[in-house]
Amino acid sequence: MAGLKVLIVGGGIAGPALAHWLSRVAGAHITLVERAPQVRASGQQIDLRAQGVDMMRKMGIEPAVRAVVVHEPGAQLIDTKGKTKAFFPATKTGTGKQSITSEYEIMRGDLVRILYAVTENRSNVQHLYNTTIDSFTQDDESDPNGKVHVTFQDGRKDDFDLVVGADGAGSKTRKIMLGPDAPDPRRRHGGYIGYFSVLAKPWDSDRGTVCMLPGSRVSRAIGTRKDCKELTRVYMMTRGEIPAIDAAYKSGDLTQLKKAWADLYEGGGWECERFVHGLRNAPEADDFYCTPLEEVQLSPGSWTKGRVALIGDAAHCHTANGFGTTWGLIGAYILAGEIATLYAKDMASPTAAVVQGAKNYEERFRPIATVSHGSTQQFQSFMFPSSRFGIWCLYTLARAAAYLNLGQSYGEGGKTSKWKLPDYPVLEEDRNPSN
Numbered sequence: 001m002a003g004l005k006v007l008i009v010g011g012g013i014a015g016p017a018l019a020h021w022l023s024r025v026a027g028a029h030i031t032l033v034e035r036a037p038q039v040r041a042s043g044q045q046i047d048l049r050a051q052g053v054d055m056m057r058k059m060g061i062e063p064a065v066r067a068v069v070v071h072e073p074g075a076q077l078i079d080t081k082g083k084t085k086a087f088f089p090a091t092k093t094g095t096g097k098q099s100i101t102s103e104y105e106i107m108r109g110d111l112v113r114i115l116y117a118v119t120e121n122r123s124n125v126q127h128l129y130n131t132t133i134d135s136f137t138q139d140d141e142s143d144p145n146g147k148v149h150v151t152f153q154d155g156r157k158d159d160f161d162l163v164v165g166a167d168g169a170g171s172k173t174r175k176i177m178l179g180p181d182a183p184d185p186r187r188r189h190g191g192y193i194g195y196f197s198v199l200a201k202p203w204d205s206d207r208g209t210v211c212m213l214p215g216s217r218v219s220r221a222i223g224t225r226k227d228c229k230e231l232t233r234v235y236m237m238t239r240g241e242i243p244a245i246d247a248a249y250k251s252g253d254l255t256q257l258k259k260a261w262a263d264l265y266e267g268g269g270w271e272c273e274r275f276v277h278g279l280r281n282a283p284e285a286d287d288f289y290c291t292p293l294e295e296v297q298l299s300p301g302s303w304t305k306g307r308v309a310l311i312g313d314a315a316h317c318h319t320a321n322g323f324g325t326t327w328g329l330i331g332a333y334i335l336a337g338e339i340a341t342l343y344a345k346d347m348a349s350p351t352a353a354v355v356q357g358a359k360n361y362e363e364r365f366r367p368i369a370t371v372s373h374g375s376t377q378q379f380q381s382f383m384f385p386s387s388r389f390g391i392w393c394l395y396t397l398a399r400a401a402a403y404l405n406l407g408q409s410y411g412e413g414g415k416t417s418k419w420k421l422p423d424y425p426v427l428e429e430d431r432n433p434s435n
Contacts, residue, residue, distance in 0.1 A: 003027030004343060004350045007150060007160040009133055009173045011040060013108075014312030014328035015166035016115035020059060021336035023125050025343065026431035030125045031160075033152075035132040035167075039116055042287065043108030044195045044233055045070055045225050049098040051421045052326030055333060056104070058421075061114050068110040070227040075100040075208035077398050080269030086398035087207070101208055107227055111325070124432055136163060136176060141306050144349040148307045161350040162339070162358075163308045166332075169296055171314035177305050186317075187295045191219070191239035191384070192249070193320055194261055194290035198278035200232045210235075212384075212391045213268040218242055219384035222265060222272060231284060234275050236261060237320070239293070239384040249290065258288055293319045295373050303366065304358035307351070311335055315362075316369040323416075327369045330421065335361040337424030344426050368419045 006022055008015045011034030019032045034040060048056055048065070056062050074089040090101040098104075119125040134153045139146030147159040165173025169186060178185075210223040218240030225233045238245070248260040262276045279285045296317040303315045312328040339357030343350055385391050 003029055003347075004162070004339075004354075005160050006030045006162045006164065007133075007148070007158075008032045008164045008166055010034065010165065010167035010171075010312070010314070011036070011116070011127070011129075012112065012166065012168065012312065012328070013115065013325055014332045015164075016112070016119065017059070017329050018164060018166065018311060018332035018336055019125050020115070020118045021333055021427055022340070023119055023122050024427055024430045024432060025336070025340045027347065028124060028432070030119075031128060031158075032119075032125065033128045033131040033133070035130070037130045039112060039129075041109030041112045043112075043289070044235070045072075045105055045227060046108050046111065046325045047098070047102035047106065047322070048104040048326055048329075049102045049322065050326060050416060051419065052323075052329055053098075053104065054421050055326070055329045058333070059118065059329070061118065064114045064117070065104060065106060065111070068106060068114075069103075070105040070107065070225070071206075072101045072105050072208055072225065073206060075210070076205070077395055078209055078211045078270070079395070080211060080213065082211075082270060085395040086402040088402055122432070132167075133163075133173065133176070136308070138163075138306050138308065141351070141355050144351050146307070146351055161307060162354045164335070165308070165310045165314045166312050167314055169291075169294065169313045169317040169319075171310065173308070174298075174310055174314050177308045177310070178302065185296050185298045187297050189239070189293035189295070189319070190241060191237065191293040192242070192245055192290050193238075193293060194236040194288065196234050196279055196285040196288040197231045198234055198275060198282055198284055200226070200230055201274075204232045211270045212394065213265070213270075213272070214386065214388045214391055215268075216264075216386055218264075219386040220265065220268060221384065222268065222270065222275065224271075234278075236265060237293075237384070238264065240386070245290075249292065254286075254288065257290060258285070261288075261290070291319060295319070297373065300366065301359075301362070303362040307354050307358075309335060309358040309361065316366070316373075318370075318372055321372045323372070331361075331365055331369060333424070333427070334365045334422060337422065337427055338364070340426045341424060364422065368416065371415050 019030045022028050022030050076087045077085045088100045091099045092103050134151045136148050136150040138148040148163045151157050165171045206226045208225050213220040221237045223235040244260040248257040258279050262279045265272050265276050303310050311331045338360040339353050342353035342357045
């Protein structure tokens with residue numbers, strides 16, 4: 001019996017999580033490829049919340065996460081003079097219900113390293129760097145012994161029972177799977193979010209801080225977070241049409257991109273002059289990264305095709321909605337659980353388990369993973385105002401929400417809070433304990 005042979009494309013959050021769960025399946029052999037030359041342990045602050053807390057515990061990584069969490073006391077809205085207008089304290093209850101600041105705030109790189117560590121010593125998981133796919137084809141679903149035939153960028157070829165795209169919102173796996181004539185499923189929201197670092201000052205708050213900036217034709221917000229003493233992380237979010245940033249983003253030129261952002265925030269008030277100077281001149285800001293505010297909107301039934309499936313942002317990206325990490329971990333668990341449950345019933349040929357399990361995964365997970373998709377333009381306009389009056393309205397309502405302690409269920413609508421994480425007994429026991 002050859003076992004279940006799996007290729008996972010993308011070494012961010014969802015990919016290593018899937019490798020962990022599938023490595024527990026009897027006879028499974030996992031190859032995880034990452035296009036970067038090493039573990040891509042970069043990025044800014046992310047968090048776990050709601051069902052993601054239970055998922056973390058199922059994976060057995062809570063002690064490792066707690067050892068490196070960012071101890072942020074809460075989140076505040078301030079005006080351009082630095083005065084606090086509303087403060088939402090973090091929740092430290094050990095439950096999934098979180099405030100704007102989660103109990104499980106963590107730097108992206110730290111979480112990636114934790115997830116890689118879960119499988120780095122397992123003999124049935126191979127990590128390959130500086131590697132990605134070039135193309136693939138697959139046999140008909142009706143062929144019980146069919147495979148996905150993969151060609152890698154270096155010309156190597158191999159066959160797999162399952163290929164999973166965990167390669168982000170711009171997923172190459174998704175593009176190949178859908179075909180050359182399929183439309184791009186990414187939908188722009190008209191804005192960007194950018195991140196970079198500057199040297200810390202003694203007065204930089206350890207609270208997550210956001211300041212709305214008036215006086216521009218586009219909405220601008222600037223904020224800070226602190227995960228270490230030496231550096232302050234700067235966050236910039238825009239909403240509206242910004243041709244200079246559009247052109248710089250398309251060019252991929254870091255210098256041009258920094259200039260476009262710095263020009264937009266010049267003279268914005270609060271600490272903008274300091275941050276803009278750092279963005280233009282400081283080496284600490286060379287970690288600058290930006291991404292458009294966008295959703296991946298795939299039609300129902302198109303998260304999978306035969307023996308190929310998509311997870312994480314490749315399937316359901318919604319930039320900066322607060323649940324990207326949580327849904328990335330959970331989607332990996334559900335895909336693994338659905339396939340493993342069927343595969344355990346018939347290990348002679350994995351095709352039926354892979355094809356049907358992948359379909360079951362989308363059917364079960366899509367309704368909750370896409371619950372925040374399609375947010376109305378009116379709501380976005382209110383949350384990111386550009387006029388002084390609009391900012392005053394936002395701050396007034398935020399102050400009332402803070403007073404009423406409404407921030408303690410941040411991001412949890414009725415559907416999200418009621419959804420239950422499924423259980424897969426087949427994954428509870430490690431079928432490859434000798435690893």
